[in-house]
Amino acid sequence: MAATAAASGVEVSLWLTGDASWMAVPGRAERVELPHAAPLRDLVDAVLATGTVTVCGQCAARRDLSAADLIEGVVVRGAAAFVEEVMAEGVQALVY
Structure with missing residues (x-):
């Protein structure tokens, strides 16, 4: 969802929580294979690009x-940083 929003020109801030935190460790996202999905590292990189x-x-x-x-x-x-970010003027939080 976040990578699609970023590709559409939306300003994206992606927060990884729980076990998704591992997707930010080098080499970990590359180990996950999801049928019918882009590689997870590519999705993280797409969000980081913008x-x-x-x-x-x-x-x-x-x-x-x-x-x-x-x-x-x-x-x-x-x-506290999350709360500050999502409560800022004009921000829309989307949890999917």
């Missing part, structure tokens, strides 16, 4: 991940 990808701080901590463990361009931020 938007942002963030790993939830709590989710990273639970998996012993830091910013140094993630692909270039992905950041780790906490719940």
Whole structure:
């Protein structure tokens, strides 16, 4: 969904939570094969090309991940940053 929005010109901020946090670790997204879907790493790269990808701080901590463990361009931020982002003027949050 996020990659499609980014390709459509929408400003996208993708937050990875729970086990999706692993998709920001080099080599991990490439291991996942989903029938009828683009490779996950390609989708993450598409969002990073025009938007942002963030790993939830709590989710990273639970998996012993830091910013140094993630692909270039992905950041780790906490719940307060998420709330601030989604509550900003003119922002629409889409959870799919």
